[in-house]
Amino acid sequence: MAHTAEILSVGTELLLGSIVNSDAQMISRELSALGINVYWHTVVGDNPGRLEQAVNAAKGRADILITTGGLGPTCDDLTKQTLARCFGLELEFDGRSMERIEDYFRRMDRPMTENNRQQAWLPRGCTVFDNDWGTAPGCAFQAEGVHVLMLPGPPSECLPMFRARAVPYLRALSEGAIVSRTLHLFGTGESMVEAQLRERMNAMTNPTLAPYAKEGEVELRITAKAATQEEAAALIAPVEADLRRQFGPLIYGADVDSLEQVVLHGLLERGLTLSCAESCTGGLTAKRITDLPGASKAFRGGVVSYTDGVKAAALGVPEALLREHGAVSAPVAAAMAEGMRRLTGSDLAVSTTGVAGPDPDDRGNPVGLVFVALAGPDGTVVKERHLGGTRARVRTTAASCALDLVRRWLEGNSLPPAEG
Amino acid sequence: MAHTAEILSVGTELLLGSIVNSDAQMISRELSALGINVYWHTVVGDNPGRLEQAVNAAKGRADILITTGGLGPTCDDLTKQTLARCFGLELEFDGRSMERIEDYFRRMDRPMTENNRQQAWLPRGCTVFDNDWGTAPGCAFQAEGVHVLMLPGPPSECLPMFRARAVPYLRALSEGAIVSRTLHLFGTGESMVEAQLRERMNAMTNPTLAPYAKEGEVELRITAKAATQEEAAALIAPVEADLRRQFGPLIYGADVDSLEQVVLHGLLERGLTLSCAESCTGGLTAKRITDLPGASKAFRGGVVSYTDGVKAAALGVPEALLREHGAVSAPVAAAMAEGMRRLTGSDLAVSTTGVAGPDPDDRGNPVGLVFVALAGPDGTVVKERHLGGTRARVRTTAASCALDLVRRWLEGNSLPPAEG
CATH class of the missing domain: 3.90.950.20 (CinA-like)
Structure with missing residues (x-):
């Protein structure tokens, strides 16, 4: 059965327009590559009542709920407390996470304040997502038929944690295999690529082909579903070969960072x-x-x-x-x-x-x-x-x-x- | 009474992560400057069932509902039909909008397709937001105690239309003023600032004070509500003076870009x-x-x-x-x-x-x-x-x-x- 995910972002700064919700965008892309449908994004502020309302709505329509934000050390940061309450879980002090936070402050040579201790309280029995990019650990648990994953809000922590910790967790939930391969092009526009590929893209079902515009570059993502990774990869290979013939040296790499x-x-x-x-x-x-x-x-x-x-x-x-x-x-x-x-x-x-x-x-x-x-x-x-x-x-x-x-x-x- | 707005963005491309929801960010910023609270952002795909569900949820918690997207000419674009149905309104053909659309294609020297005609159907009795930046007109109507504003999705149309058409519409609804001022700090952490300010922040109701972490910096935002801009600014001044005494040269600016x-x-x-x-x-x-x-x-x-x-x-x-x-x-x-x-x-x-x-x-x-x-x-x-x-x-x-x-x-x- 295909999974359905909802992304719930928590932070008054999003509702005030101080920042754009890039976490939701990047997580959506990653989920799409995992073959997980996303039907809703929701944003609420640092308000436990509305957060609870959003969680209850999500429970009825998604079996994977991913939250971003509200894991910080300030009294505004209420995501863990609220989610635990919504799912009837206790928070428990996690000594290992505390040590990692203390260690982080030692490395920064900065005094740790008492309120950083709050970040080491996590829902009982959860899978801890260690934070190698900041202080707040993320976590995941399953309750009431929903997989709940909580990630920190700053994109510099959210994204690497999603890739390193959440993706393996979610992969384990999936049946079959979905494999994506992304070709990176420089020197041509998205609308040009789209015009050249439109007919072929519309005719394709497995693999699918989708173009993305990115900072003056274009990414072409090929995604295949099959029983095994190998079979999915075998579906991708001829499509990639075709695209390489068509775009030649405009393609600077496949599955590369930059x-x-x-x-x-x-x-x-x-x-x-x-x-x-x-x-x-x-x-x-x-x-x-x-x-x-x-x-x-x-x-x-x-x-x-x-x-x-x-x-x-x-x-x-x-x-x-x-x-x-x-x-x-x-x-x-x-x-x-x-x-x-x-x-x-x-x-x-x-x-x-x-x-x-x-x-x-x-x-x-x-x-x-x-x-x-x-x-x-x-x-x-x-x-x-x-x-x-x-x-x-x-x-x-x-x-x-x-x-x-x-x-x-x-x-x-x-x-x-x-x-x- | 303060108004409460919800921004409802419609578009599968947002849920796939192909684009980031910059419309919601920019509209939130403009609403905040108008003193209108935003408590929810919601994103759904081009799916009338989920769009209807989102509209019904919004009705119960906002008196201003702003939609972006789904006004285009393709069969995926269902925002007007769905919103009209949710509020029991008929769509009506608007000859003036049709002329403007035809005129747009003449100016661009491009043939108009038959499905562009669909963009000239608007909820009966609405205020039409002329589109000087593309083809789809926006609109606004009031029904069931909710002001509904519909804007096109592309940021190059949404933003100018919001500023030129929606802001005057919303200004006419507003009483009082909200003013924010942001102090920018470098050289201290968010948790340190929060620890020093927690008691005061909790005791404050108007103005309010909120810290934000940003790329190794901290922002402190003071927000005041009052009958006029001047009165709101007068509430902010003593709080700013206090913070400047407390943080001294750690504050590198107020309301600055970087x-x-x-x-x-x-x-x-x-x-x-x-x-x-x-x-x-x-x-x-x-x-x-x-x-x-x-x-x-x-x-x-x-x-x-x-x-x-x-x-x-x-x-x-x-x-x-x-x-x-x-x-x-x-x-x-x-x-x-x-x-x-x-x-x-x-x-x-x-x-x-x-x-x-x-x-x-x-x-x-x-x-x-x-x-x-x-x-x-x-x-x-x-x-x-x-x-x-x-x-x-x-x-x-x-x-x-x-x-x-x-x-x-x-x-x-x-x-x-x-x-x-």
Whole structure:
């Protein structure tokens, strides 16, 4: 029998619009990949009466209830108490969770306050979800025919805990196997992908195919149901092969975390080093690479050259080049990458220069005009891009263009053709 | 009497996690500013049975029901039909809306399909919300003591329609005013703040006081209700003054967007320039500053010195210093900031060096040990910090420490006004 889940998010900050409910979105995606239907999302504030009302409504229509939020140390945080009461369970002090919380504060070198102790009280007999990303443990229990899973609210804790603790718990409830595989594309829009695939997607039932837009990238998720993992995987393989034929090098990976992870992996695999010179992306490219553990094994460093002076002083970009072509130009992008490569001695160096907005630059270059360059042992290549959207979107996509240039170089181990 | 609103979002794409419910967030924010309480968000798919169930639940607990989504032209789009049925209303063909839809397609130079006609059927006697941003008109009606407002789902239509059409409609219903003010703190934890304020918070009814944790920072929101905006603001002022006495320089701003915005504003106000040298934060500090439009007026640039070689070559950190103390040390943090200031000639330069994790560095320094330094015209200051959490959290907090060092310097110091 297919399971039906409801996501119940607890937090006045959601009802005030201080934050967006990204937990519900991300959990919904993960549940969909597990083949679990989600029919309701509900949000209530830090109010035990309305939370109880929401739990009682959920009991009648879902057999998996996932709560997010309200596990914090403050007196507003009432999810555990309220859920335990709704299901007739006692809270019990969990010494092991207490030790983990104390340990967390020791590592942070911060005094633990008395109210943090409240986080170690959990419903009697529950499965504890250890929190490796913060203080509040999550938990799961079964009562009145409902599996209840409680997760912390901050996305930086909720998501990793869901993946590491809740997914294995939920997998154990499922019969048969559902396998998903996600292809990651950069360099094309969701509506373009959707238009090319619409007919095929509508005709497919098992596996299914669904596109997702994500920060200027597109994800294509193939999901198959079968008796075993192997059979489900066998259903996916020919669909993936078809998509790879169709989209070719636009696909930068399958079931990968990010473009930067693919780049870092490619560098480490080949024993190569990278550095980056950034103007319009202002450190974002370096930030994305160094988000990754182990980046220091391949990434040497970067320069954020936000003025012509820094481009000249730190990267050795000739002042004549800046005067003649302006900072936002192909020759300057090339000189930045080459200067960066000289400065750090890295095998590869990538650069970005462009107009992130909101206003055109003082030479009248339009918002979204971006040059990215890659300098390597066999020369330098520059690409011109015209990107759309907000300042944040232009910056993100420009950094992705730079990373994708490195990715394609690593795949081909030779430079891509020079034209746009 | 205060109004109570529920936001009911309709769309299977929300339950699949394909999109995040930004409509609910933005509408909540606008409602909060109108002094209208929001106690529930509900999301259902394109399913008339569950939509009806959700409407009936909302009738019993809200006197304003705002729906988003399900007004499109496809057969999945059933919000108007279902809501009309729930409130015993007929749908009526609205010729004026039809003309506007036809006109929209003419302007877009696209053929109109027959099912677009469905969008011109609206509940009899409703107030029509013209759609200047797409095709589906919204509408509002009052029935069974509930004000029902229906808005299209795409955020690019929902938000402008809410602001232009729904806000005036709702303003006419409201009595009194609610005003909120948020104090932003860095350098203390949510549980610490809560422990210090718990008694007072529990004793307060108007204004109320609520703490929120946010990316290593804490927000304290004071909310007051009164007959007018001015009276509500007058209730807030003494509470804010008290909190400022209590938390002093931990408060970096009130109703501000971010720490980096406060820093940029402070730099621009004083005509000062900044640059930054980053090791463990790997570009994140520069990225956060350059996220902001206008950053180029105060930010000169940065160096991401991810290796000792780059620290020496780009920043002039003496190799003896690196050998003797290691990269993660107070003297190296100071030398990085000073070298950065020399390189760009900025008034101030800030640096970070530390262990972001997941593993200790090769000298055995623990994850979370971070040094930040600020070099300015009157010398250099270094701070040692022990940060907790994941690699991402350590990096975010380390960048915030660097920014906060600049913020405190700007608050406490004054340079002679820039000349010429």
